Amino acid sequence: MTTETGRFVRRFDAVDRTLHIFLMIAFLGLAMTGLPLVFHETAWARRVVRLFPDFATAGNIHRACATLLIAIFIVHLVRVGRRVVGEKDWGMLWGPRSMVPQPRDITDFVGHVKWFVGLGPRPAFDRFTYWEKFDYWAVFWGMGVIGASGLLLWFPAFFSRFMPGWAFNVALLIHGEEALLAVGFIFTLHFFNGHLRPEKFPMDPVIFTGVVPEEEMQRERPGESARMQAAGTLDAIRTTAPPRWLRVLGYAIGTTAIVTGLTMVSLIVIGLMR
Amino acid sequence: MTLRSHSLIVVAFTAWAASLCVVPTLASRPAVAPPPAPVAAAAAQPADAPVEITDADCMDCHGDPEATAESGQSIAVDASKYAKSVHGKEEMSCTTCHADLDGKELPHEDKLEKVDCSTCHDDAVTAYTASVHATARRADGKTVGATCVNCHTAHETQPVASGAWRMDMVAECGTCHLDRLKTYRDTFHGKITSLGFERIAKCSDCHGAHDIHPQKDPRSMVSSAKIVATCQQCHKDATPAYAQYDPHADKDDAERSPQLYYASRFMHWLLVGTFGFFGLHAMLWLPRSAMERRRHNRAHSEMASRSEPEPGPESAPESEAEPTAAPKDTEQS
Numbered sequence: 273m274t275t276e277t278g279r280f281v282r283r284f285d286a287v288d289r290t291l292h293i294f295l296m297i298a299f300l301g302l303a304m305t306g307l308p309l310v311f312h313e314t315a316w317a318r319r320v321v322r323l324f325p326d327f328a329t330a331g332n333i334h335r336a337c338a339t340l341l342i343a344i345f346i347v348h349l350v351r352v353g354r355r356v357v358g359e360k361d362w363g364m365l366w367g368p369r370s371m372v373p374q375p376r377d378i379t380d381f382v383g384h385v386k387w388f389v390g391l392g393p394r395p396a397f398d399r400f401t402y403w404e405k406f407d408y409w410a411v412f413w414g415m416g417v418i419g420a421s422g423l424l425l426w427f428p429a430f431f432s433r434f435m436p437g438w439a440f441n442v443a444l445l446i447h448g449e450e451a452l453l454a455v456g457f458i459f460t461l462h463f464f465n466g467h468l469r470p471e472k473f474p475m476d477p478v479i480f481t482g483v484v485p486e487e488e489m490q491r492e493r494p495g496e497s498a499r500m501q502a503a504g505t506l507d508a509i510r511t512t513a514p515p516r517w518l519r520v521l522g523y524a525i526g527t528t529a530i531v532t533g534l535t536m537v538s539l540i541v542i543g544l545m546r
Numbered sequence: 547m548t549l550r551s552h553s554l555i556v557v558a559f560t561a562w563a564a565s566l567c568v569v570p571t572l573a574s575r576p577a578v579a580p581p582p583a584p585v586a587a588a589a590a591q592p593a594d595a596p597v598e599i600t601d602a603d604c605m606d607c608h609g610d611p612e613a614t615a616e617s618g619q620s621i622a623v624d625a626s627k628y629a630k631s632v633h634g635k636e637e638m639s640c641t642t643c644h645a646d647l648d649g650k651e652l653p654h655e656d657k658l659e660k661v662d663c664s665t666c667h668d669d670a671v672t673a674y675t676a677s678v679h680a681t682a683r684r685a686d687g688k689t690v691g692a693t694c695v696n697c698h699t700a701h702e703t704q705p706v707a708s709g710a711w712r713m714d715m716v717a718e719c720g721t722c723h724l725d726r727l728k729t730y731r732d733t734f735h736g737k738i739t740s741l742g743f744e745r746i747a748k749c750s751d752c753h754g755a756h757d758i759h760p761q762k763d764p765r766s767m768v769s770s771a772k773i774v775a776t777c778q779q780c781h782k783d784a785t786p787a788y789a790q791y792d793p794h795a796d797k798d799d800a801e802r803s804p805q806l807y808y809a810s811r812f813m814h815w816l817l818v819g820t821f822g823f824f825g826l827h828a829m830l831w832l833p834r835s836a837m838e839r840r841r842h843n844r845a846h847s848e849m850a851s852r853s854e855p856e857p858g859p860e861s862a863p864e865s866e867a868e869p870t871a872a873p874k875d876t877e878q879s
Contacts, residue, residue, distance in 0.1 A: 312737040327743045388830040403827070410820075428791070429783040437790025438805045444734065445797060445806055449813035453820060461824045469831060470839040491842075 280483040282509045287351065291344050292479050296529050298344065301337035303455045303536055305330045310448045311543035338422055345415050368398040368499055373409075377402040398495035403465050414454040421447040456540060459533035467530060475530060480522025481514035599647050601625075604640045607653055615657075628701045663694045673756035678763075692722065706755070709744045719749040729794040752776055752793070 284292075305324075308317035324330040355361045363369045379395070381402045386392035400408070421443035424431050428440055467475040478484050490497045500506040514522075607613055608623040615621050628634040633643070641647050646659045664671035674680055674694070683691040697718050704711040716739055720727030730736040735747040752768055759766035767776045777784035795803040797810040 308741060309734075309737045312740045313731070318742050321741050321743075327738055327741070327746075385827075385830060388834045390834075403824075406824075429781070429785065429788055432785060432788040432790070437787070437792060438795070438803065440791045441795040441803060441806045442809045445732075445809055446813055449810075449817065453813075453817050456817075457820060457824070461821075461828060464828045464831075465824075469828075470836040471842070473839075 279486040280511050280513055281486050281489050282483050282511050283478050284482045289482050294344050298337040298341040301333055305334040306451055310452055314543045316539050371400055371405055371408055373405055396495040397493045407462050414450055417450045459537045475526040477522040481518050483511055483514050599641055601639050603652055623701050631702050632705045670756045677758045678760050712744050712748050715748050726794055729796045733793055
């Protein structure tokens with residue numbers, strides 16, 4: 273529902289958007305090469321692995337995507353670290369702009385549920401809503417758990433020097449289960465929360481264009497809008513409409529990802545029903 | 547002894563009889579053509595042969611897929627499957643193995659004697675005789691332990707180096723070792739096998755084939771004395787610490803694999819909790835979000851009709867205060 277005209281405000285910078293695109297590529301690659309192992313007894317798993325010349329190739333793609341994802345994670349951590357330590361931007365760590373859960377996230381959540389059922393107004397969300405924070409920290413936790421267990425499985429001889437044998441059994445189990453959680457969450461709930469719910473359907477292009485109409489910001493994040501207006505910082509993020517090619521590209525990438533993701537969700541459901 | 551010498555005669559004769567048939571056929575057929583049915587080999591016996599029973603004679607009864615013994619047990623033999631088996635490809639006739647048919651009248655009444663595989667497979671049978679499969683049988687006479695044909699199906703057995711055999715092996719061992727099959731399936735070895743790949747550890751790669759011993763027996767490939775060397779067959783850099791990994795850990799067995807058991811329970815409830823919570827959240831949100839979109843679209847179209855140019859940001863006047871008013875469908879995009 274983005275209008276091409278009107279005033280826009282910047283929400284994500286170019287590096288964050290690029291990182292998100294690489295994140296999508298790595299995530300889809302990992303899911304495609306990893307899910308057949310979780311659902312190895314289904315017919316579709318056998319068909320998916322036949323897309324690769326042999327199993328070693330699928331494994332190499334999996335590890336290449338894992339390396340890319342770890343690199344993305346490190347770049348992100350360095351960027352956050354630079355802003356917090358280098359620029360002394362403590363608001364990143366605590367406050368209305370922060371990704372760190374705040375007490376108000378609880379009241380926002382309660383208020384939002386009340387609004388769902390018609391018992392109150394919609395909370396005046398700020399820069400990140402509680403479900404966006406959950407998405408972020410779920411991925412953050414997932415990176416740690418899947419990344420660590422994956423490295424254990426990748427270099428077992430090295431890690432067996434100081435890890436007990438059962439750690440590898442546990443690593444294999446949680447690598448698969450956490451991956452199922454991550455893939456299932458991203459392809460259903462993240463898609464719904466961010467893109468597929470009627471207000472956003474078919475998708476919210478902000479992660480590709482980086483900008484939202486100012487009117488949308490006022491409507492969906494009145495807390496952020498009012499806070500920045502009061503602080504006089506709103507002008508600094510005002511910008512023009514995104515170029516048409518960027519919007520088209522965003523829709524193309526986003527739609528591809530959503531179709532791929534929902535296909536994988538269907539395969540997971542088939543696998544779970546066996 | 548008599549059985550042994552009889553068998554040798556039969557083997558020697560059959561080889562001779564088969565060569566009579568095979569040599570001219572080999573010269574005339576393309577390499578890829580299926581081998582002639584063993585029936586043909588036996589049928590080519592000269593009239594003065596000491597043994598009269600041919601494969602065709604046997605198949606008169608056993609060729610009927612419905613054929614059963616008096617007990618009701620099937621006695622059918624599928625000649626086409628036999629022809630594709632390792633013995634069929636070697637053009638061995640029925641009497642090569644069922645040597646006690648020699649001199650019997652057909653139809654034979656009694657059950658034939660058990661085939662003595664050691665006639666040809668001497669080493670394998672010697673190794674088997676010392677293995678846990680054999681000793682467990684001998685110990686009390688009740689324990690079920692696999693014999694040759696339990697794993698190498700009598701009339702369809704494949705060469706053990708073949709991919710087909712290696713893919714079937716897991717199911718063969720799993721016929722009895724159900725719990726081990728289940729835990730094997732939970733590991734990389736098992737998952738990659740069930741995805742259809744052959745070059746990954748199967749049962750016999752770690753446990754051996756005919757010389758299987760209990761883990762506590764130092765002769766066993768998985769005994770503490772030999773396990774590292776066993777892992778090193780594939781994992782060159784395996785160490786004793788590496789071999790502590792349990793390739794049959796059971797996530798449902800708190801005694802055998804306590805850490806895995808609790809990790810599995812934790813992951814289960816993490817998944818149920820996350821999907822349950824946000825699933826419910828999304829279900830409550832969906833109708834509200836649909837209402838919101840309709841309301842927004844209506845406000846937009848009203849605004850567009852009032853003032854032709856683009857709406858300024860100030861002119862998006864949705865009040866959040868009247869959430870229960872259900873808007874009518876005035877869908878415009």
